[in-house]
Amino acid sequence: MITVNHLTKVFEKHVVLKDISEHIAPGEKVVIIGPSGSGKSTFLRCLNLLEYPTSGQILFDGKDITAPHTDINEIRQHMGMVFQHFNLFQNLSIEENLTLAPVRLKLMTKQEAHEEAMRLLKRVGLPDKANAYPIQLSGGQKQRIAIARALMMKPKMMLFDEPTSALDPEMVGEVLEIMKEVADEGMTMAVVTHEMGFAREVATRVLFMDEGRIIEQGTPDEIFTNPKEERTKNFLSKVL
């Protein structure tokens, strides 16, 4: 699904990602963990070019998306992204949040988009919020809407950057629940999270990042019960 070759990202003089090579196969659910500032977000944001790599190559569905003349807008339609701070469009109603992109990009008619939005709102358990505005929703509700908004595009892959970190504890569960459902339907997912329970349950693979490198990776079992690297052990002893 997505292949990363020798990805490096430098902010000013600060090397944030150091020669990362990685492959995510269709259907995989990859959970990325690691200490703050290790480059998890930057790595995820490079995958859909919200951050432009300093060097290296990213292939999505076999297409080099870092090549000069790729239509990045077209590529991004197939990669949903869910943000830590939801980033719902403040000036639009919930239904408009969902329908804006598919209608503007002519993927659906207004009627089709309306029906799909209603279906997805039901699915995330918020069918009565179609006409509400983001500011009227709780954090958990906002994040469920954000997931529905990404699903509207029928993406091949979804990126989650700490989707529950900004939530009150009692709302974390409802968001994870929906992410699990999306995972169960076969979605390819890359998830940065501190929710180790979710990682154990859903991940097909766990990547541990530190200082801009993927230090260690394996199945949840391998990483959580049998970490090999000292830094991984150190990190896990702090978060588990």
Next chain:
Amino acid sequence: MEKWFESLKLGFYQTFILDNNYQYFVKGIGVTLTVTIFALILGVALGVVLAIIRSAHDQQAGKHKNPVLGILNTLAKIYLTVIRGTPMMVQLLIMWFVVWASARSTDSNLIKCAILTFGLNSAAYVAEIIRSGIMSIDAGQMEAGRSLGLSYYATMKCIIIPQAFKNVLPALGNEMIALIKETSIVTVIGLKDLTKGAMIIQGKTFQAFVPFIAIAAIYLFMVMMLTWMMGKLERRMRASDHR
């Protein structure tokens, strides 16, 4: 006291009634409002374009700078510097006596020239207001739009600009008020606006007190109406803020 009252009465008579002089005020208000409104429309339209060029340039990701955008941004910056660095009256004199030197002094030409000059001037100020509004919007809004596959300009148009506009509405209101008052300098090119109307009456009747106090009151009234309307609009917008 009685004498003063008598002369005031004469002032009123000569200013408004004699020779249908009130027509100067009526037509003057029309000219002042026409120039203000059309200049504002032009100013906002061009100002938004300038603001988008400036923000698009500043928000470009590190290495991949678009050269066309770079040139447009430089031009925009020069434009803003020149317009904001020279007096409005000088711009008006240059526009009419230099750029439009061959145009005949008809009312319609004068009005067009005034609208164009004030519009171009206002655009520079509106651009900076809108740009500050754009910068006040959380970067996550743009990222969310882009992550769905929307282009930079589609996201600007549907998401960023509407929110930016709402945030800078009070500043735009102030710009409009400044504009309505500043239009009084169109007298220097001979356009018969409200101020010129009072000056003409003064020339005909040698009355100064009544005509000038009258136009001061009229300007004040227009500004107060505008302030009231802006307040209403802001309250409407805040009500639809859905908080």
